[in-house]
Amino acid sequence: MDADRIGRTLTRIAHEILERNRGIEDLALIGIRTRGVPLARRLAEMLRDIQGHDVPTGTLDITLYRDDLMRTAVGGQPVVRKTEIPFSIGDKRILLVDDVLYTGRTIRAALDALIEFGRPRAIQLVVLVDRGHRELPIKADYVGKNVPTSLTQSVQVHLTEIDGRDEVEILES
């Protein structure tokens, strides 16, 4: 996917979000670090452009909830960064945003983390790319693009805010 395609995909998702939720009342966006964060911000801007008001937007770091944390035999612990959710998630419809949906383990961790901040009315999942190979019973509500991949491939999402360009590429490893 190139920059143009990513832009149009996000615009489509923004409209789907409005359609499914009948407006942006009670909606909030939470991006999963790292690349879910700029995606959530872009969706927030698009929703504001369409509806004329702001959607609260937060950032979630799921490192401390990973199921493989204390199992690594070699090397140090993964870097923990800040979670910033500057609003109450209670009774909100949360749109959880990530770049790639793969095994589903990140989303499992994110759901566990979110629940500790309160009891949202609903949590919906937004991903730019669904590459398949789920290991947990998790499904996205909004998918930018379904990309069939093999286990030997890796999906790299580059976003301008972090990587200086917008592109999704599939690499053979």
Added chain:
Amino acid sequence: MKKDLLGIGDLTTDEIYRVLDTAEAMREIGQRPIKKVPTLRGKTVVNLFYEASTRTRTSFEIAEKRLSADTLSIAVATSSAQKGETLADTALNLEAMAPDMIVLRHASSGAGHLLSRICKSRIINAGDGMHEHPTQALLDAFTIREHKKRIDGLKVAIVGDLLHSRVLRSNVLLLTRLGAEVWVCGPATLVPTGIEQCGVRVSTSIAEAVADADVIMMLRIQQERMQGAFFPSLREYFHTFGMTAARVALARPDVIIMHPGPMNRGVEIASDVADGRSSVILEQVANGVAVRMAVLYLLGGGREGD
């Protein structure tokens, strides 16, 4: 990270910054409605305290609980040490019950190193005699960085009972490594021999030490460790080395006043300074939990070469 955290020397400069950055993230957990993450679930941490401690022990316990570790605290007054058991034997017996980490506070310098040699559990030094107290220095650095946005190039004046202070040793090692200009000041009888070889400036004049300082760190007069008369009286000590508002005024206007606690008001620090606008003493305590969570997390995972 190495297996144990016994002193600042166990950390590379990168690891120091890693601890400080991780602590930033950990602090947010303390502001949540549910102040707990599952990270250390199933890990057992023993807090083995051979010396009186309120702050450090509570701080470690809260940090451990916020990370979901199973914790137990052993205060020596109620332990078998009273019946004559040695530290090594107590440690080996605890070790037989397979804890993952032992947090040790002991009156003898090097107690942590002894446990490090005989235990498979990771050892965190929570203060060993007059030697080191690494997590205190890390939380001090965290507090300084939060206020000053940097540590490099700051003038830090550490004033008080230098001789008996493990907080001093850990802070000197840490702050000089991070590029601070560290001044130490106290009565000549309480200046450790050779301290200037650690890259600090030594002064027995408090006016010189605190002049234009960005940070003033006061150290407690540790009467319990003093065998002999190091100064004529507490009143005279306060008169010569106590931190008063007039002395604070010699430092930079945005100076922060620190104290690792417990404070002796009217001995090393005047009450109006301890409670004053520049004091960050209670922030240090709050930051201690986040910094200890960071240390527990970073030590808690797999180990290189396991």
